[in-house]
Amino acid sequence: MIELASRPLAAIVAAIGAPGDGDEEGDALDELALLLSNLDIRVTGRVVQKRRTPDPASFLGKGKTVEIKEFANATGANLLVVDDALSPTQRSNLKKLTGLEVWDRAFTIMMIFERRANTSEAKLQVELARLRYEIPSLKGLGRQMSRLGGGIGTRGPGETEFERHRRKLERRVIFIEKNLRSVRKRRGEYRARRAREGARVVSLVGYTNSGKSTLLRSLSKDMDILAADKLFSTLDTVTRKIRLPRGGSFMLSDTVGFIRKLPPELVAAFRATLEEVTNADLLLLVVDASAPEPLANLEVVEETLSQVGAKDIPRIVVLNKIDRVREEAVFIAAGIASRGDDVARISALRREGLSELLELIDKKLCEIT
Numbered sequence: 001m002i003e004l005a006s007r008p009l010a011a012i013v014a015a016i017g018a019p020g021d022g023d024e025e026g027d028a029l030d031e032l033a034l035l036l037s038n039l040d041i042r043v044t045g046r047v048v049q050k051r052r053t054p055d056p057a058s059f060l061g062k063g064k065t066v067e068i069k070e071f072a073n074a075t076g077a078n079l080l081v082v083d084d085a086l087s088p089t090q091r092s093n094l095k096k097l098t099g100l101e102v103w104d105r106a107f108t109i110m111m112i113f114e115r116r117a118n119t120s121e122a123k124l125q126v127e128l129a130r131l132r133y134e135i136p137s138l139k140g141l142g143r144q145m146s147r148l149g150g151g152i153g154t155r156g157p158g159e160t161e162f163e164r165h166r167r168k169l170e171r172r173v174i175f176i177e178k179n180l181r182s183v184r185k186r187r188g189e190y191r192a193r194r195a196r197e198g199a200r201v202v203s204l205v206g207y208t209n210s211g212k213s214t215l216l217r218s219l220s221k222d223m224d225i226l227a228a229d230k231l232f233s234t235l236d237t238v239t240r241k242i243r244l245p246r247g248g249s250f251m252l253s254d255t256v257g258f259i260r261k262l263p264p265e266l267v268a269a270f271r272a273t274l275e276e277v278t279n280a281d282l283l284l285l286v287v288d289a290s291a292p293e294p295l296a297n298l299e300v301v302e303e304t305l306s307q308v309g310a311k312d313i314p315r316i317v318v319l320n321k322i323d324r325v326r327e328e329a330v331f332i333a334a335g336i337a338s339r340g341d342d343v344a345r346i347s348a349l350r351r352e353g354l355s356e357l358l359e360l361i362d363k364k365l366c367e368i369t
Contacts, residue, residue, distance in 0.1 A: 010076055011036055012068055012100070014047040015083040016054055025083075027293065031260065032083045035108050038231045039115065044075045058093040059086055065097040072100055081108055084261070088137040106133060106263035112232050113266060121183055121272070122235040128176045129269035131169050138166045184272040191279055200250040200365050202242075203277045205305065206286035207297040208232050208257030211320040215286060215348035216240060216254045219358075225254075232257055237276045244362045245355065253280070258304040267307060274308050282364055283315040289332055289345075290324035298336070314368055316342045316360055323347040 013032045017025040025048045033043045049064045058065060059082055068080060079101045080094060086104040094102045103111075110130055117123045194201065204212040213227040213234050220240035226233060239253040253276045267274070277283065283305070287298050298317070305311050317336050322329040322345045333343045344360050346353035 009039075009041045009079045009101075010044045011041050011079040011081050012045045012047060012072060012077045013043055013081050013083065014049070014060060014064075014068070016049045016051050016060065018052050019050045028083045028260070030292070032081060032105060032108070035105075035112060035231065036081060038112050039108070041079065044077045045071050047071075054084070054090070057089065058097060059084070059090040060094065062097065065094065068100070069098045072098065079103065081105070085263075091137070105261055106265070109232075109259065109263055110266065113235060116232050116235050119236050121180075124176050124179055125269045125273065126235075126266075128173060128180065129263065129265040131173050131176075132265040132268070133263065135166060135169055135173075138162055138169070180269075180272050184275065187272060187275060194251065200282070201276075201280045202250050202252050202282045202284060202361060202365075203280035204252065204254045204284050204286055205277055205310075206257060206284075206301055206318075207288065207291070208259050210257065210286045210288040210291075210297070211348045212254050212257065212286045213238070215284075215318070215320065215346070216252055218348050218351050218354060219252060231259070235270075235273075237273055239276075242358075245358055246362060248362070250281075250361070250365060253277075258301050260300050262304060267304070277305070278308055278310045278313075280310075280313060281368055282361065283310065283313050284318050284361075285315055286318045286320050287332075287336075288321050289319045289329040290321045294319075294332055295335065314364060316344060316357075316364060318357065319343060319345045320348050323350050323352065 013029050013036070015025040015028050015032075029046050029048070033046075036043060047060075047064065047068060049060055051061065055061055060068070071077070072080075077100065080098055081103045082094070083105050085106050086094070086102070091102050091104065094100075110126065110133065113126045113129070117126045191201075204216060206212050208231045209229065211227075213225060216238060217223060217225040217227050219242050222240055225238060225240075234254055235256050237253055237255045239251050241249050242252045243249050255273055255276055256270055285298065285301055287294050287301075291297055302311065305313075319329055319333050319336070329345055333345050337343045342360060342364065344353060344357040346357055348354075
């Protein structure tokens with residue numbers, strides 16, 4: 001279990017960007033601030049350093065870390081969150097230079113996943129991701145501690161303790177992986193049974209908080225399905241049977257949402273869950289039309305699908321929340337359609353466009369047969 005500090009956290013968020021680039025870092029920090037708000041952490045300041053590559057020792061240059069320390073002292077900030085992945089050395093050095101607790105984006109996302117995990121399966125998957133994230137840090141700390149003392153041919157005073165803890169974590173990883181293999185086996189047997197029964201499977205995928213769960217709830221008319229306006233509200237696979245207008249049905253599955261720089265540890269740990277996506281007959285790529293960069297979010301979803309081996313599965317792009325941006329949604333849909341994708345414009349919350357979406361799903365499933 002990852003525990004937040006006992007005192008309220010106030011964060012400074014930081015990113016680096018190549019000189020001459022636009023305000024991409026600003027957009028990234030907006031999203032990082034949103035991630036932190038889902039942990040009830042307020043952001044007191046933002047820092048963007050223009051440099052082509054991160055400092056290998058401290059990610060940010062030392063001059064910038066001095067500015068951050070001074071700003072933190074003035075505003076009461078006690079946390080620095082970097083919108084990238086930090087090495088154990090960079091994290092340790094940043095903490096020394098700024099005097100602040102230091103997180104990176106991957107750790108922040110894991111914190112949210114842990115807060116959202118309710119079932120035993122989700123909790124195991126999040127714990128596995130955290131352990132895979134932490135073990136390299138322990139190896140680095142063990143090497144540092146072993147250099148602190150001892151003579152020629154001796155072991156450092158901290159090495160035994162760190163190695164013992166590392167081995168404990170690695171044994172826990174083996175235990176969790178064994179349990180999750182059992183989960184994958186059960187899911188595989190369930191999918192095989194569905195296939196024998198002729199059930200067609202459609203999987204919802206999309207950027208986190210794009211409205212996937214709301215769409216599943218609206219199509220299934222199951223009001224008990226959780227659909228919350230927050231990031232990563234769904235970590236477990238939820239499947240419902242959906243009737244088609246002209247007869248027949250399909251199984252519709254909702255699963256974990258995607259986001260930029262989704263930690264690879266989480267992608268690997270949620271393999272059992274994501275296999276619902278890779279084994280689907282059809283994907284519904286749900287896009288929030290009202291998001292600041294809906295097409296950029298769609299690219300992230302496509303990249304993640306490629307990573308998990310699902311890029312070649314037939315798909316429909318579902319442009320959701322059109323009630324918020326009706327005129328813009330027309331142009332966004334036209335741009336997506338120009339690439340050759342089938343597009344449906346809907347408002348899952350208001351149940352607009354659902355009949356047309358079901359007709360399109362029916363047509364696509366007939367083409368796949």
